[in-house]
Amino acid sequence: MTTATVAAAPAVRAERAPGIKPRGWIGFLFIAPNLLGVLAFTLIPLVSVIALAFTDWNLVSGVGGITFTGLDNFVAIARDPGFWNAVGLTLLYVGVSVPLTVVLGLALGIALNRPLPGRSILRAIFFLPYIVNVVAIGMTWLMLMNPKAGLVNQVLEVFGIQPGWFASSNWALPALIVMAVWGGVGYCSLIYLSALQDAPKQLYEAADIDGAGAWAKFRTITWPSLLPTTVFLLVTLIIGASQGFGLIALITSGGPGDSTTTISYYMYQTGFQFYRFGYASAIGLVTFAGVLALTLLTWRAQRGRALND
Numbered sequence: 001m002t003t004a005t006v007a008a009a010p011a012v013r014a015e016r017a018p019g020i021k022p023r024g025w026i027g028f029l030f031i032a033p034n035l036l037g038v039l040a041f042t043l044i045p046l047v048s049v050i051a052l053a054f055t056d057w058n059l060v061s062g063v064g065g066i067t068f069t070g071l072d073n074f075v076a077i078a079r080d081p082g083f084w085n086a087v088g089l090t091l092l093y094v095g096v097s098v099p100l101t102v103v104l105g106l107a108l109g110i111a112l113n114r115p116l117p118g119r120s121i122l123r124a125i126f127f128l129p130y131i132v133n134v135v136a137i138g139m140t141w142l143m144l145m146n147p148k149a150g151l152v153n154q155v156l157e158v159f160g161i162q163p164g165w166f167a168s169s170n171w172a173l174p175a176l177i178v179m180a181v182w183g184g185v186g187y188c189s190l191i192y193l194s195a196l197q198d199a200p201k202q203l204y205e206a207a208d209i210d211g212a213g214a215w216a217k218f219r220t221i222t223w224p225s226l227l228p229t230t231v232f233l234l235v236t237l238i239i240g241a242s243q244g245f246g247l248i249a250l251i252t253s254g255g256p257g258d259s260t261t262t263i264s265y266y267m268y269q270t271g272f273q274f275y276r277f278g279y280a281s282a283i284g285l286v287t288f289a290g291v292l293a294l295t296l297l298t299w300r301a302q303r304g305r306a307l308n309d
Contacts, residue, residue, distance in 0.1 A: 052281035059275050066278075073282035083283065085258060086266035087290075093173060093262055094241040097180040102233055104181065105188020106226070112189060113196045123193070126186035134246040141179050142166070142251060169259035172252050176260060179247060184240075188233055195229040196222070231302045235295050242291050263287050 053074075056067045077083050112123055129137065144152050145165040153162055163171040199222065207217045245264040248254060254261035254269065261269070263283070271280030 049281045049284055052278050053285050055278040057278045059277055073279050086261050086263045090262040097177045097241055098237045100181045101184040104185045106192050108189035109192030112193055127190055129183045130187040138247055138250040166251055169256045172260045195226050199225045227302050234298050
C-alpha cells in the first residue's frame with residue numbers, strides 16, 4: 001500500500017468493546033476519603049451549628065427536646081454582660097498578641113536572612129515552639145512563671161517586680177499573651193524569611209547605587225514586597241487567636257474569676273458546662289461573623305499598597 005493510499009484512507013474510529021464502561025468513577029475513589037472527611041467533620045457540624053443557633057437545647061433532653069426559639073438566642077447575646085466581657089478580653093488578647101507576634105517575627109526573619117553561622121539550626125530552634133504539644137508548652141510555662149520559684153520571677157525580682165501571673169486576675173491574661181507571642185514568632189519568622197528570599201534583588205541593587213540607606217530600602221522595597229505576606233499572617237493569626245482555647249482550658253480555666261474567659265472559652269462553658277447548646281451555637285455564629293468582618297477589613301486595608309499592585 002502506497003503512502004498516498006494510507007493518507008487517503010478514512011480514519012478508523014475507535015470503538016469501545018461491549019460491556020466496558022468509562023472509568024471516570026475511579027477518580028472519585030481517590031478523593032472519596034477527603035470528601036467524606038469534609039462531610040463528616042466540616043459540613044455536617046457547620047449545618048448543625050447554624051440550625052441549633054435558632055433553638056433551645058440542653059442535650060440532656062435528647063433530640064426530642066430541641067425547641068425552635070427563632071432569634072431569641074441572638075437577642076439574649078446582645079443583653080449578656082458575660083458575652084461582652086469575653087468579647088473585650090478577646091479583642092485585648094488578639095489586639096496585643098497578634099501585632100507583637102508579627103513585628104517580632106518580621107525582625108527575627110530579617111535577622112535570620114543574614115549570613116549567620118548555624119543559621120539553619122537557629123531557624124529550626126525558633127520554629128520548634130510552634131509545633132510543640134500545647135500541654136508541654138503549658139506545663140513548661142507554669143514552672144517558669146511560678147510566683148515563688150519560677151525563673152521568670154527570679155529575674156524580674158532584680159527590678160523589684162513580682163507578678164502573680166496565673167494566680168492574679170491582673171497578670172493572667174498578659175501571661176497568656178506572652179505564651180502566644182513566644183509560640184508564634186518562629187512561625188512568622190519563617191514565613192517572612194521565605195518572602196524575603198523572593199524579594200526583587202535588582203531593586204536593592206538600584207537602591208545601593210542611588211545611595212539609599214537601610215531604612216529607606218526597608219520602607220520603599222522590603223515592606224511593600226512583604227505586605228501580602230503580612231496580611232496573610234495577620235488574617236491567620238487573628239483567626240487562630242480568636243479561637244485560642246487549649247492553653248486557657250489547661251492553665252487558667254477562664255480565671256481567676258473571669259479574667260481570661262475569652263469568647264472561645266465562654267462558648268465552651270455555655271455549651272459543655274451549662275448544656276445550653278443552642279445559645280453556644282448562636283455565640284459561635286456571632287463570633288464567626290465578627291472574625292469574618294475583621295478579616296475583610298484587614299484585607300481591604302492593604303489593597304493597592306503592595307509592591308506589585
